[in-house]
Amino acid sequence: MEKIKITFLGTSDSIPTKLRNHSAILLSYKNENILIDCGEGTQRQFKSIDLSPTKLTRILITHWHGDHTFGLPGLLQTLAMQEYNKTLKIYGPKGTKHYINLLKEFVNITIPLEVHEIENKVFIDNPEFYIETKSMVHSSPSNAYSFVIKDKRRLEKSKLKKFKLPNSPILKSLQEGKDIIYNNKKIKSSQVSYVEKGKKVTVILDTKLNQNAISLAKDSDLLITESSFSIEDKDQAEKFKHLTTADAATIAKKAKAKHLILTHISQRYEHNLSQMEKEAKKIFKSVSLAKDFQTITI
Amino acid sequence: MEKIKITFLGTSDSIPTKLRNHSAILLSYKNENILIDCGEGTQRQFKSIDLSPTKLTRILITHWHGDHTFGLPGLLQTLAMQEYNKTLKIYGPKGTKHYINLLKEFVNITIPLEVHEIENKVFIDNPEFYIETKSMVHSSPSNAYSFVIKDKRRLEKSKLKKFKLPNSPILKSLQEGKDIIYNNKKIKSSQVSYVEKGKKVTVILDTKLNQNAISLAKDSDLLITESSFSIEDKDQAEKFKHLTTADAATIAKKAKAKHLILTHISQRYEHNLSQMEKEAKKIFKSVSLAKDFQTITI
Numbered sequence: 344m345e346k347i348k349i350t351f352l353g354t355s356d357s358i359p360t361k362l363r364n365h366s367a368i369l370l371s372y373k374n375e376n377i378l379i380d381c382g383e384g385t386q387r388q389f390k391s392i393d394l395s396p397t398k399l400t401r402i403l404i405t406h407w408h409g410d411h412t413f414g415l416p417g418l419l420q421t422l423a424m425q426e427y428n429k430t431l432k433i434y435g436p437k438g439t440k441h442y443i444n445l446l447k448e449f450v451n452i453t454i455p456l457e458v459h460e461i462e463n464k465v466f467i468d469n470p471e472f473y474i475e476t477k478s479m480v481h482s483s484p485s486n487a488y489s490f491v492i493k494d495k496r497r498l499e500k501s502k503l504k505k506f507k508l509p510n511s512p513i514l515k516s517l518q519e520g521k522d523i524i525y526n527n528k529k530i531k532s533s534q535v536s537y538v539e540k541g542k543k544v545t546v547i548l549d550t551k552l553n554q555n556a557i558s559l560a561k562d563s564d565l566l567i568t569e570s571s572f573s574i575e576d577k578d579q580a581e582k583f584k585h586l587t588t589a590d591a592a593t594i595a596k597k598a599k600a601k602h603l604i605l606t607h608i609s610q611r612y613e614h615n616l617s618q619m620e621k622e623a624k625k626i627f628k629s630v631s632l633a634k635d636f637q638t639i640t641i
Numbered sequence: 642m643e644k645i646k647i648t649f650l651g652t653s654d655s656i657p658t659k660l661r662n663h664s665a666i667l668l669s670y671k672n673e674n675i676l677i678d679c680g681e682g683t684q685r686q687f688k689s690i691d692l693s694p695t696k697l698t699r700i701l702i703t704h705w706h707g708d709h710t711f712g713l714p715g716l717l718q719t720l721a722m723q724e725y726n727k728t729l730k731i732y733g734p735k736g737t738k739h740y741i742n743l744l745k746e747f748v749n750i751t752i753p754l755e756v757h758e759i760e761n762k763v764f765i766d767n768p769e770f771y772i773e774t775k776s777m778v779h780s781s782p783s784n785a786y787s788f789v790i791k792d793k794r795r796l797e798k799s800k801l802k803k804f805k806l807p808n809s810p811i812l813k814s815l816q817e818g819k820d821i822i823y824n825n826k827k828i829k830s831s832q833v834s835y836v837e838k839g840k841k842v843t844v845i846l847d848t849k850l851n852q853n854a855i856s857l858a859k860d861s862d863l864l865i866t867e868s869s870f871s872i873e874d875k876d877q878a879e880k881f882k883h884l885t886t887a888d889a890a891t892i893a894k895k896a897k898a899k900h901l902i903l904t905h906i907s908q909r910y911e912h913n914l915s916q917m918e919k920e921a922k923k924i925f926k927s928v929s930l931a932k933d934f935q936t937i938t939i
Contacts, residue, residue, distance in 0.1 A: 358719055359685040365715075383715040384682035387657040409718045409748055417663075417681040417711045421656055448743055450707055 346640045347372045347490065347544055349565065352388040353380075354633040356571050356609040357410040363635050364388050365410045366607060368546060368567065370490055372472065377401045379488060379546050385414035386421050392636050397427050401467075403474075404435030405548040406485035407442050416450045423453040430455040434466060434476075436484035461486065463555075472541075477559040479550030481584045487547040487559050494541045496520050502535040542641055545600070548607060551581065552590040560598035565641050567633070568594060569607035573615075574622050588619050592626035606633040644938045645670045645788065645842055647863065650686040651678075652931040654869050654907040655708040661933050662686050663708045664905060666844060666865065668788055670770065675699045677786060677844050683712035684719050690934050695725050699765075701772075702733030703846040704783035705740050714748045721751040728753040732764060732774075734782035759784065761853075770839075775857040777848030779882045785845040785857050792839045794818050800833040840939055843898070846905060849879065850888040858896035863939050865931070866892060867905035871913075872920050886917050890924035904931040 348371040355363035365382020376398045378385070389396045396418055405411055422431065431454055433443065439460045446452065459466065467474040472492045479485040498518050506525070508514065513523050522531045545563040547556050549571075560566050571585035580587045586594075588605065595603035605623060612619050616632055623630040646669040653661035663680020674696045676683070687694045694716055703709055720729065729752055731741065737758045744750065757764065765772040770790045777783040796816050804823070806812065811821050820829045843861040845854050847869075858864050869883035878885045884892075886903065893901035903921060910917050914930055921928040 357722065359688060361689050364685065383712065384685055387662065387682055390657060391659050409714055413711075413715045413718075414681065416707055420707045420711075424655065442747070445743065445746055449740070449747075 344492070344495070344539055344542075345373055347492065347542055347565075349544065349567070349639045349641075350392070350394070351606065351633045351635055351637045352378075352385055353382050354606045354608055354635050354637075355382075355410075356569075356607050357408075358610055359384070360610045360613060362613075363608060363610075365414065366405075366548060367414065368606075369394070370544065370546075372490070372492070375400050375472075377403060377474075377490070379403045380405055380411040380548065381414040381418055382410050383413035383417075386418045388635070395425075396422060397425050399427075399431065400429065401432045401434065403476075403486070403488050404433065404439060405479075405487065405546075406436060406481055406483050407438055408483060408549065411548065412442070416446055419446070419452050419454065419456075420450050423451075427454045430457050432457045432459070434459045434461050434486075436460065436462065436478070436486045438484055475559065477555040479547065479556060480553045481549045481551070485549055487545065487550065487556060489543060489545040489559055489563065491543045492541040495539045496532070496536050497539050498536045506530055506535060508535070544641065545598075547586075547594065549585060551584040552586060552593065556594050557597045560594055560600055563598060563600040565602050565604065565639065566595050566598065566600035567604045567606055570605035570619065570623070571607050571609055573612060573619060588622035589626055592623040592630060595627040595630070600627075601629065603627055603630040604633050604639070605630065608632065642790070642793070642837055642840070643671055645790065645840055645863075647842065647865070647937045647939075648690070648692070649904065649931045649933060649935045650676075650683055651680045652904045652906055652933050652935075653680075653708075654867075654905050655706075656908055657682070658908045658911060660911075661906060661908075663712065664703075664846060665712065666904075667692070668842065668844075670788070670790070673698050673770075675701060675772075675788070677701045678703055678709040678846065679712040679716055680708050681711035681715075684716045686933070693723075694720060695723050697725075697729065698727065699730045699732065701774075701784070701786050702731065702737060703777075703785065703844075704734060704779055704781050705736055706781060706847065709846065710740070714744055717744070717750050717752065717754075718748050721749075725752045728755050730755045730757070732757045732759050732784075734758065734760065734776070734784045736782055773857065775853040777845065777854060778851045779847045779849070783847055785843065785848065785854060787841055787843040787857055787861065789841045790839040793837045794830070794834050795837050796834045804828055804833060806833070842939065843896075845884075845892065847883060849882040850884060850891065854892050855895045858892055858898055861896060861898040863900050863902065863937065864893050864896065864898035865902045865904055868903035868917065868921070869905050869907055871910060871917060886920035887924055890921040890928060893925040893928070898925075899927065901925055901928040902931050902937070903928065906930065 350369040352367035353364035367385040568591040572580035648667040650665035651662035665683040866889040870878035
């Protein structure tokens with residue numbers, strides 16, 4: 344199975360640091376290159392690791408706070424200069440169309456855009472993968488996203504040989520999980536095929552702890568969440584509707600995720616990152632902290 | 642005399658590179674910290690060299706193209722978060738008020754702003770320094786700026802002693818260049834004082850070669866100009882209304898500047914920078930290329 348590659352292009356919270364730029368995550372799978380949020384300076388983050396933003400197919404905006412979106416005007420302008428020749432699809436919560444229209448007054452956007460406001464639904468669905476969004480709870484409308492490669496039934500050559508099955512449309516039926524009759528003999532799909540398990544990556548950025556986050560993250564192979572606050576600052580997290588390390592770990596635990604990566608790291612913890620990790624580990628073992636330019640392939 | 646300190650926060654042209662961020666120059670003199678242009682990512686450039694943008698007093702915008710201004714929303718938002726407590730004065734060409742109003746729809750700007758559209762005038766003038774702008778010729782209204790510390794007459798203690806002049810209001814007259822009568826004897830100001838020469842820094846960004854550029858740059862101690870194109874690409878420079886290396890050197894030569902620094906360097910010349918310098922040197926000797934985070938004190 345082709346892998347999903349995650350590249351962290353920015354892992355800071357609202358104020359960038361020497362080591363961390365504003366939020367941006369690139370998810371690549373086959374021909375899809377999906378940018379999740381686009382904080383200020385994202386186009387230069389692409390440059391810094393020799394990636395070209397012209398390969399982008401979609402941009403998913405979690406919410407329209409500046410630290411997640413101020414890189415958009417520059418990115419769109421640069422794509423135009425670099426003769427981006429596809430239709431760039433932009434998805435986001437309520438308000439997305441308004442903000443894109445405002446952007447157009449600022450930038451002469453010459454590339455074709457398709458803008459979608461989406462809420463609590465599977466909004467991309469094809470035979471290979473789907474993308475789902477659920478609404479989070481933050482100080483402005485906020486979406487979280489799951490990218491899911493579907494399970495796929497694969498035929499086993501050796502078993503097809505055993506049953507002496509010819510290369511004909513009956514293979515397609517078996518591959519679709521249907522049982523068939525061949526030479527007056529019933530052959531079950533499961534006798535000649537197996538199911539290759541899909542993969543699920545979920546990205547939950549600015550939000551307070553909520554049930555939608557847990558249900559969206561259900562059974563994720565990789566769960567990426569914001570973690571703006573240490574549990575020591577949980578009053579602040581509550582006030583500004585953000586996750587603490589413990590909230591993030593709680594989502595991962597309840598959703599039975601395989602691995603959790605914390606991002607949206609505040610400069611206030613820059614010298615105490617191991618403490619952040621420890622706090623989360625008390626609740627959920629498989630956890631790590633994101634770094635700018637880190638890549639993960641699953 | 643207190644020095645002027647120039648910090649190059651960004652020296653790329655419209656597309657940033659690994660080594661160069663979008664245009665931004667910080668000019669510091671005593672309590673003044675003046676930012677000239679604010680390309681995307683400028684707030685992080687401050688961070689990268691441990692400077693605080695909260696010390697800013699004024700922002701001068703040369704023109705409203707994105708590569709010179711897309712860092713503004715993020716910078717203004719961060720200043721608000723960091724409790725910037727002065728009135729930030731923003732100056733720029735025609736259109737500046739319109740763009741700041743657009744910005745306000747995007748960002749909740751909670752710091753007090755004072756916005757000025759200026760054209761061909763001395764717009765700051767106090768006993769110590771003045772700032773002048775002249776209109777350039779680009780594809781959108783574009784200003785260039787000179788920061789000028791005025792000449793200052795200074796009294797010489799040893800000579801005051803020689804004439805046995807007491808510490809009285811007559812010293813003020815002499816210091817102002819006026820001759821006086823003391824003990825029935827005429828004392829010329831020039832006998833007891835000297836003129837400390839001021840300093841002039843001129844910043845000329847996006848423009849094609851024009852007479853205003855030469856007159857604004859007149860006698861600059863330091864002239865900083867864009868240099869988007871090599872002379873080999875002068876057709877492109879003409880088309881997009883930019884300076885070539887030769888144009889920049891011509892301004893420096895005709896203006897009798899002391900030193901020229903080229904900035905707004907395109908990625909297309911990144912591997913041939915010495916060629917850019919050579920081209921300019923054929924016309925004007927004292928020339929160098931700016932680098933991000935370079936500082937110059939004059």
